[in-house]
Amino acid sequence: MKEVLVVRHSVGGRTFIHTGQKPMEYSVTPIGQGWRITLIITQDVDIHEILHWKQELNVFLFREFDDQPVKKIWFYVKDGPVTYDDLLKRITIFAESRIEYIPNEFGI
Numbered sequence: 001m002k003e004v005l006v007v008r009h010s011v012g013g014r015t016f017i018h019t020g021q022k023p024m025e026y027s028v029t030p031i032g033q034g035w036r037i038t039l040i041i042t043q044d045v046d047i048h049e050i051l052h053w054k055q056e057l058n059v060f061l062f063r064e065f066d067d068q069p070v071k072k073i074w075f076y077v078k079d080g081p082v083t084y085d086d087l088l089k090r091i092t093i094f095a096e097s098r099i100e101y102i103p104n105e106f107g108i
Helices: 047-052
Strands: 002-009 015-018 026-031 034-040 057-064 071-076 082-085 090-095 097-101
Touching: 002 034, 015 047, 047 082, 057 090, 071 090
Parallel strands: none
Antiparallel strands: 002 015, 002 057, 026 034, 034 090, 057 071, 071 097, 082 090
């Protein structure tokens, strides 16, 4: 299985992070009623822009399988805090809910 994590601006659709294009270390951990998403930020990421739009972030996790369609997990950040540790170069995003689906099943 291959995974790709994407962090986008929910209104404009601007992609801030795409681990399929620029690999970086990340984790997604269930915590309480939600999920904690942490990323070790690389030099080319504009952390100030992400923090500026932290109330308007969408986080997606794409899981690609050899024998199954791609599964997409959409994490809803809503009012979950977004924090950055400059010393560790780590951003932490808390998502309150998520939805899993297979994009191929939603055609027009």
